[in-house]
Amino acid sequence: QKEVEQNSGPLSVPEGAIASLNCTYSDRGSQSFFWYRQYSGKSPELIMSIYSNGDKEDGRFTAQLNKASQYVSLLIRDSQPSDSATYLCAVNPLTSGTYKYIFGTGTRLKVLA
Amino acid sequence: KAGVTQTPRYLIKTRGQQVTLSCSPISGHRSVSWYQQTPGQGLQFLFEYFSETQRNKGNFPGRFSGRQFSNSRSEMNVSTLELGDSALYLCASSTGQGGEQYFGPGTRLTVT
Numbered sequence: 001q002k003e004v005e006q007n008s009g010p011l012s013v014p015e016g017a018i019a020s021l022n023c024t025y026s027d028r029g030s031q032s033f034f035w036y037r038q039y040s041g042k043s044p045e046l047i048m049s050i051y052s053n054g055d056k057e058d059g060r061f062t063a064q065l066n067k068a069s070q071y072v073s074l075l076i077r078d079s080q081p082s083d084s085a086t087y088l089c090a091v092n093p094l095t096s097g098t099y100k101y102i103f104g105t106g107t108r109l110k111v112l113a
Numbered sequence: 114k115a116g117v118t119q120t121p122r123y124l125i126k127t128r129g130q131q132v133t134l135s136c137s138p139i140s141g142h143r144s145v146s147w148y149q150q151t152p153g154q155g156l157q158f159l160f161e162y163f164s165e166t167q168r169n170k171g172n173f174p175g176r177f178s179g180r181q182f183s184n185s186r187s188e189m190n191v192s193t194l195e196l197g198d199s200a201l202y203l204c205a206s207s208t209g210q211g212g213e214q215y216f217g218p219g220t221r222l223t224v225t
Contacts, residue, residue, distance in 0.1 A: 032211045043203055043216040044156075088156065092211045099211045100169045101146065105155040 003027065004091050006104035014112050019076040021107050023089030026070065032092035033065055033072045037085045038106065044088055048074060079111045115140065117206050117217035125223045131192040134220045138185050138206030144168075145187040146214065147179060150201045162187050163209045191222075199224045 005024045013019045021035075032051055036044035050056045050063040050072065062075040072091075076083055086106040092099060118137045126132050138145050146169075147159040158171035162181035181187045185206075191198055201221050207214040 034213065036216075043201075043219045046213055046215060049213050090214070094211050099144070099163075099207075099209060100158070100161065101205075101214055103148075103156040103158075 002104075003093075003102045004089055004104040006087075006089050006107045008105060009108040010110045011107055012110045012112055013079050015079060015081060017079050017111075019079045019083065019109055019111070021074040021076075021087050021089075021109065023072045023074075023091075023104055024070055025072070025089075025091045025102070027091070027093040027102075028067075028070060029093055030067075030070075030091045031094045033063070034090040034092075034101075035061075035063060035072075035074045036088040036090060037083075038088060039085045076109075079109075081111045081113045084109055084111045117204060117215055119202075119204055119217035119220050121220060122218060123221050123223075125225060126194050127225055128194055128196060130194050131190065132194060132222060134189045134191075134202055134204075134222075136187045136189070136204035136206075136217055138187070138204075139215060142206040142208055142215075143185055144207045144209030144214075145181060145185065146205045146207075147187070147189050148203045148205065149173075150203060150219075151199075156203070159189065168209075194224045196224050198222065 035048040038044040048063040064073045088106045089104040144163045146161040149157045161169040179189045203219045205214045205216045
């Protein structure tokens with residue numbers, strides 16, 4: 001089992017719709033969770049971090065964390081063609097104090113105009 | 114606040130050569146991590162330095178090495194380059210306490 005799993009996609013949604021991206025992780029002791037957006041040929045850009053169970057909203061983005069289910073998701077409301085990118089989920093297990101970030105392979109999102 | 118900077122942005126090398134990449138973290142950040150990204154493998158963790166000490170290491174051969182200086186700037190070295198080393202090399206900085214990690218623009222290395 002991979003440490004951080006994401007569906008590779010592509011996930012296609014029409015413009016204006018809600019895009020839902022999901023991520024599961026294996027280390028139950030994980031404490032920090034992050035979502036990055038990466039455009040083709042560019043470096044990952046941090047868009048959300050979440051540390052406690054529940055929802056965290058920032059503009060059109062909402063991160064949801066459920067530690068009991070070992071699941072973190074990202075919702076993008078009113079999706080725009082400019083949101084078309086690969087979204088990477090990252091987890092920091094904080095095991096043994098190593099502060100090592102584990103990345104999923106990413107979900108490619110396509111927003112159709 | 115200035116972001117993470119990486120130099121050079123592009124490199125073309127031939128097999129057998131060596132290369133050194135540089136990364137300057139965000140001011141105040143003491144942790145620098147290095148990643149290799151290829152289309153087939155995604156983001157692969159190379160190593161992390163915190164306060165001049167290597168704190169974590171990924172599963173890469175010894176040809177890949179790094180160091181960190183007292184001002185938190187970090188360098189990564191790849192010796193005896195192979196064709197498979199062609200990739201985007203990314204560095205990321207953080208405070209080193211498990212919080213947000215910010216990436217630089219990357220160095221695209223092509224080995225011919």
